[in-house]
Amino acid sequence: MSNPEEFENEVRAVKEAVPEADEAEIVKEFTRYKEEFLVPPKHALRSVIEHFQKEAGMEVGAPKMSTRPAVKSVERFSDLSSDDNNVTIEVEVVTYVPRMQMVRGEEKQIAFGWIEDNPWEEGGERTRWDFKDWGNHAENLTPGSVVRLEGVSVNEWNGKFSLNVNQSSRVAVLRGSERKVVTAPSEPTSIERVLGMDGFATVVARVLSKREMTVNKKDGSGTLEMVKGRLADDTGTIGFACFGTFDHPVGTLLKIEGAAIRRFRDTPELNVGDRTKVEVYHDNAFASLEDLQSSSVLQISQLRDGSADVSITVQLTSWASRTFTGQDGNEKTVGGG
Numbered sequence: 001m002s003n004p005e006e007f008e009n010e011v012r013a014v015k016e017a018v019p020e021a022d023e024a025e026i027v028k029e030f031t032r033y034k035e036e037f038l039v040p041p042k043h044a045l046r047s048v049i050e051h052f053q054k055e056a057g058m059e060v061g062a063p064k065m066s067t068r069p070a071v072k073s074v075e076r077f078s079d080l081s082s083d084d085n086n087v088t089i090e091v092e093v094v095t096y097v098p099r100m101q102m103v104r105g106e107e108k109q110i111a112f113g114w115i116e117d118n119p120w121e122e123g124g125e126r127t128r129w130d131f132k133d134w135g136n137h138a139e140n141l142t143p144g145s146v147v148r149l150e151g152v153s154v155n156e157w158n159g160k161f162s163l164n165v166n167q168s169s170r171v172a173v174l175r176g177s178e179r180k181v182v183t184a185p186s187e188p189t190s191i192e193r194v195l196g197m198d199g200f201a202t203v204v205a206r207v208l209s210k211r212e213m214t215v216n217k218k219d220g221s222g223t224l225e226m227v228k229g230r231l232a233d234d235t236g237t238i239g240f241a242c243f244g245t246f247d248h249p250v251g252t253l254l255k256i257e258g259a260a261i262r263r264f265r266d267t268p269e270l271n272v273g274d275r276t277k278v279e280v281y282h283d284n285a286f287a288s289l290e291d292l293q294s295s296s297v298l299q300i301s302q303l304r305d306g307s308a309d310v311s312i313t314v315q316l317t318s319w320a321s322r323t324f325t326g327q328d329g330n331e332k333t334v335g336g337g
Contacts, residue, residue, distance in 0.1 A: 007031075010041040014049050021052040042085070043153055043164060071150075077117045077127045082156035087163070090148045090174065092119035094128065095260060096141050097200045110134055111141070113199075115163065119146045130160075135167035143198045144177030192235035194261060195268055202257040203238075203270070204281050205231035206292055207250050231256070231270065232292040242272035248280070251289040255281040 007030045014026045029051060033044035073088040074080060080087060094114035111133040116126040132155075133141060140147060150170040155162045165171065188204045189197075210229030216222075227246040230237050231254075240259070248254060257277040259270040272278060321335035 007041050010045050010048070013045060014052060017049045018052040018056050018058065020056055026052065039164075040155060040157070042083075043155065043166075075118065077129050077161070080154050080161070082154055082161065084154045087152050087154065088148065088150045089117065089152070090119055090146065091115040091117055092126075092146050093141050093143050093177075095143055095199050096133070096138065097258070098138060111136075111138060113141070113143070115149075130162040131165060132162065133165045135165060135169055137165055137169070137171045140171040140173050141165075142177045145173055146175040148172040148174055188255065190235040191231065191233050191238050194238060194270075195236060197268075198261055198263075200258050200260055201270070202255070203231065203233065203259070204253070204255050204283070204286070205233045205238075206286065206289055207248055207252045207254065208232040208237060208289070208292060209250060210246065210248075232287075234287045234292070237292075239267070239269040240272055241269055244272075244274075246272065246278075248278070253281045253283060253286055255279050 007027055010030060011023060011026050014021055015023065026048065029048050030041050030044060033039040033048070034041065037044075069086045071086050071088055072080075072084050075089070077089075080089075092115065094116055096111055096113040098111040113131060113133075114128050115131050116128045118124050118126050131152075148171075149163070149165060150172070151166065152169050153164045153166065155164050187202060189201050191203060191205060194201045194203060208230040210227055213226050213228060214223050215226055216224075224243055226244075227242045228239065229250075230239050232238075240256075241262075255278075256270065256272060257279075259272055259276045262269050262271045319335060321333055323331055323333050326332050
């Protein structure tokens with residue numbers, strides 16, 4: 001629950017702009033922005049002032065006390081702090097997911113996704129941040145494109161930083177993208193179509209296979225439990241990865257909503273994360289596990305770079321093996337043909 005004292009400066013600013021506004025109602029409005037929309041008080045200030053100006057029958061305008069801060073141009077997210085409100089930075093858009101959300105009693109489209117800094121250095125180190133688009137900039141925020149964001153603000157929530165792309169922000173496309181994007185993640189998409197897309201997607205598919213794994217963290221601080229496997233519908237199959245619990249046996253028909261599409265080389269995979277909704281789905285007309293297993297057998301021409309856990313029937317035309325000593329000193333045999 002929010003503490004009214006944390007809004008003290010913003011409440012004072014609203015009272016200066018709208019003297020007759022009730023202080024308790026002002027606090028209530030800031031609390032609503034913070035808890036329902038995860039918008040901190042300093043970013044909600046203008047909207048709250050406009051709300052009470054409208055209620056009081058006043059002419060709506062920007063508060064006199066709020067002069068626009070100087071532009072802060074940076075190249076890396078590490079140069080930003082939680083107080084930065086007028087930022088210019090060039091980034092690559094990784095994902096863009098639109099959602100309909102109730103804002104001040106009206107249904108409006110917002111979007112969230114990932115962006116990465118340092119977009120021009122090929123193979124260079126990048127940092128990834130979340131972002132929210134409050135200004136319907138979908139046309140210019142296509143995944144795979146490099147853009148210059150102007151007039152965006154930094155948001156900090158529980159120690160995690162993100163960027164707000166506001167209605168007044170400007171998005172300039174510096175390098176376009178030819179990728180196809182899943183624009184309606186709440187609607188199921190066929191696996192065949194998802195294979196050629198980036199972003200987020202919802203699929204209805206049957207669990208074709210799964211295996212539990214333990215992997216080492218990149219920073220060497222420990223291990224993570226994960227589940228990998230394959231999903232199938234009557235149009236194709238796709239791999240999935242889940243860091244966490246996945247208590248659905250092989251053969252279960254699932255609706256997986258809002259899964260991120262990740263790529264390893266040329267092979268896409270659905271990433272089931274914290275924001276992904278997974279539920280058992282019922283459709284008596286959906287293909288059976290046996291039918292999907294039969295139809296998921298690939299031909300050599302269908303193999304992609306990075307493919308794993310695939311089924312294929314082939315004829316061996318040659319075979320040879322060799323023996324070598326591994327780093328552990330044990331003798332091993334590897335075959336190929």
